[in-house]
Amino acid sequence: MEKEEIESFQQFILDKSKNGQKANILALVGSGLSVSSGLHTYGNNSDLASNVSWRNYSSIDLATPDAFETNPGLVWLFYAYRRHLALLATPNNGHKILADLSNLTSNLNFLTITQNMDGLHERVHHNSDSLLEFHGSLFEVICTNFNCNYRSFNFNDPLTPSLDVTKYIDSKTMELPKIENISQLPLCPICGTLLRPGVIWFGEALPLYLIDKADEFIIDYNIDILLIIGTSHSIWPTSSYIDLIKNQGGKIAVFNTIRDLELEKLNSTTKVWQFIGDCATTLPEIFNPILINWKNSQ
Template identity: 40%
Template sequence: MASAAKKAAHAGVSSADVESFAEYLKGCRRILALLGAGLSASSGLPTFRGAGGLWRTHDATELATPEAFQADPALVWQFYSFRRHMALKAAPNKAHYALAELSRRNKDFITISQNVDGLSQRALHPSEQLHLLHGSLFNVKCTSFFCRYTRKDDFTDPIAPSLAIPKKSSLVKTDEDQGETGTKQIEESDEEIDISDIGHHLPDIPVKDLPQCPECNGLLRPGVVWFGEPLPSKTLKTVDEWIESDPVDLMLVIGTSSSVYPAAGYTDIARAHGARIAVINMEQSVKTLGENDWFFQGDASVVVPEILKSVIGDI
């Protein structure tokens, strides 16, 4: 434990807090975790909105709507294919693996994730204990009214050939002696272009070349919750029933500002059911922490494995 406390102290976390948390954790049975984008920041994954809230010239939030998909499915699919690609270039960090290990060791530990990046799944977090509030970039579902086709954890990249990220090319003049009439040759490069850059033209993709349903040939869409859509009722019901079934010992709030409801409300609900709260974030995200709660400020990929070490060992 001294080693864990020392490492956490180097990350700016009080060793006394680490020790008191670790001691309490050993006696915990029912644990709830709420995950946000800060968990994946340590994996180098860009935030949803990106710099300035734009993807190319588009407001990212305006692309994440049913109306945008209906108006221009090719544009929306290119945006989500880019996000899928970036998520797959990132790797789960030690916090993802630590939470997955805690899940395997404690079947009374459940996780509510606001992330759609698939990193928890790739860290082999048990699916029955991972509840996705906003869906996943790697789930798809059919848009045809009478079709119920869905597919989960499809990590194919690209999901359709038309959505492959283009490679960079350079024009090389092969015969300068011919002046302006000289021939030019395109040399292919393995380096990908940045399709978030407005300097690169997005191809016009026919709807028939976008991801298609294998059952009805309808158009597939990303399996995420768009603005204006309800959160998955089955997921909400499952989490609510778990909380109501018995007292909660501990709630972990990791990498989230806890400002967006209903996710933010789980802290108060868990506290009402007896939970002590531990916040792990770069800045304090829960407005009111009790004297028996903890705030660990720092990089989740460093802090989470250290504070869970008393139960899960080294990751």
């Protein structure tokens, strides 16, 4: 990373938060942030849900309401596997920086919109009021009975004996367990109906309240900096926020492993910083001096 670009970015943030004013920052986060925590991206796609590939099953086999209705056992085996891997993962320094920023309410207005479902933001104590999980959470379960509103978060592993991941985690040597009865899967403790993972599948709309919260933040605060972290920003609605913030006069900072050539084209009218490398390394390198400055000024 070029020293001049780093210093330019840091000075911009610090200037925005001088004289009792707050900097306004929106972070768009994709699964590239969690790679250093040991969570790979499926199908080499940084926006995980859009190109699932697991044991030769495609996204149509695993990540749609129809797939769950047709074969809930297979879908639950896949999501139990992902829960297990997420629980084995450890939040990295990139997650920690975002958590620190979310809790500095005296210095900035901050919101993270994450496309990740791995729960790593919560485990590093990201401010829950400043976190929107657009694709849901691996650790939420929801009753499929429309007349029952049961939903809960839990970190049980396995969720049921039949979803014991140790029996099939090695895809080369272990066959998937046979799920022959719905009773082998997670059931609602209230009505006994089958539970589903609390994630957003293809064909399902994002919860309107999440979109509303994101829109309200962008409208209420004139965004100074849009952080694009570990994502290709290709999925709606996160892709639309670039134009919204650009039109507000905001700047853009990219934290990714490759240079974003499309955003680079904006540089003639909108300042775009690109910090190339592992997000778990580049985020602390850029933001730690800013955090130290704010701490020393208090």
